[in-house]
Amino acid sequence: MTPSSSQTSTLGYFKWSFIVTVIGLALGVWLGWNTSGTLGGMATVFFICTVLAVLEISLSFDNAIVNANKLKDMTPVWQQRFLTWGILIAVFGMRIVFPLLIVVIAAGIGPIDAVILAAARPDEYARIMNDAHLPIAAFGGTFLMMVGLSYFFDPDKDVHWIEFLERRLSAAAAIKGIEIAFVLILILGFSRLLEGENVSLFVHSALYGLVTFLIVEVIGGLLDASQKTMSAAAKGGLGAFIYLEVLDASFSFDGVIGAFALTQNLFIIAIGLGIGAMYVRSMTIMLVEKGTLAHYRYLEHGAFYAILILSVIMYVQTLVHIPEVITGLGGAALIGISLWSSIRYNRQNAGADAAHGQSPGHGHAQGAVGHAAEIKA
DSSP, X not given: OOSOGGGSOTGGGGHHHHHHHHHHHHHHHHHHHHHHOSHHHHHHHXXXXXXXXXXXXXXXHHXXXXXXXXXXXXXXXXXXXXXXXXXXIIIIIIIIIHHHHHHHHHHTOOHXXXXXXXXXXXXXXXXXXXXXXXXXXXXXXXXXXXXXXXXXXXXXXXXOSSXXXXXXXXXXXXXXXXXXXXXXXXXXXXXXXXXXXXXXXXXXXXXXXXXXXHHHHHHHXXXXXXXXXXXXXXXXXXXXXXXXXXXXXHXXXXXXXXXXXXXXXXXHHHHHHHHHHHHHHHHHHHHHHTTHHHHSTTHHXXXXXXXXXXXXXXXXXXXXXXXXXXXXXXXXXXXXXXXXXXXXXXXXXXHHHHHTTSOXXXXXXXXXXXXXXXXXX
């Protein structure tokens, strides 16, 4: 891919995603034939891989927007590292190693035994994964909630989509630790709806999620402070890289657990979700290089509202099952509405911007494109 976004068509950003899709679906067909020996079984695996890929894309579109928001402030070197090493961690770490690690810890068996269990006894493997859903939802929901609240509880935030609400949240950010207090109150509230040992399991897992967020923030701050003394080429990224990896892991929890509702085969899940993860990467590159976040001023707002909704849904899922399609459609709807609001704003302010000789968001978009000039797919 050429570095300039003006020379890259929209489809060009998805070149590698299309290639991975073909390879992944071919592997799915091969796996279906080898496990069933019938055309029907082969078609079933092909269909499940496709559905899982679509599920991952719908659940993670807001992830791509948040990634782009962080990436645009990183140096090209660290942008490239996240888009190469980061995608390997996302695909192989979260979609393969993470489910295996859960079974290793929950069942008290070795990694090799976990792989054998996934291949030979998928029903038992799926049962262990489902039993681990409550602590995973509590941990991931808390981390994502802190991500969303930190965006709105920001005293420097001066662009507001839902004016009456966001202006008050921005002003309340002057109170130190208000978002932490809010999350702790919510944790205590949800814990009262649970019974037995689930109460302590939920509270401890949620606190681990909160502590993980705070640790990542502290590490990022320390690294940013230390990088002030480094050369310009070395600046800008390890802290953000760690933050994005933990964020991607939190987004992945819901998709990985939800995938077991469609199939209990770990390898089919890895293929389907891996394909979806590649499209998230492609969308992230496109958003950064085209300066989309700068041009559509409320798009980030929609993504962070979607994150907050997802975090609450993950909490609610500790009580009742919520279909993943609702989660995906809810986030997509919020992002769609924020996009529509951004377009309407641009049209209403086109006259004022034209008087200054630029289109809405043009200057910021060009800056984002220039900063991302060295990203390659």
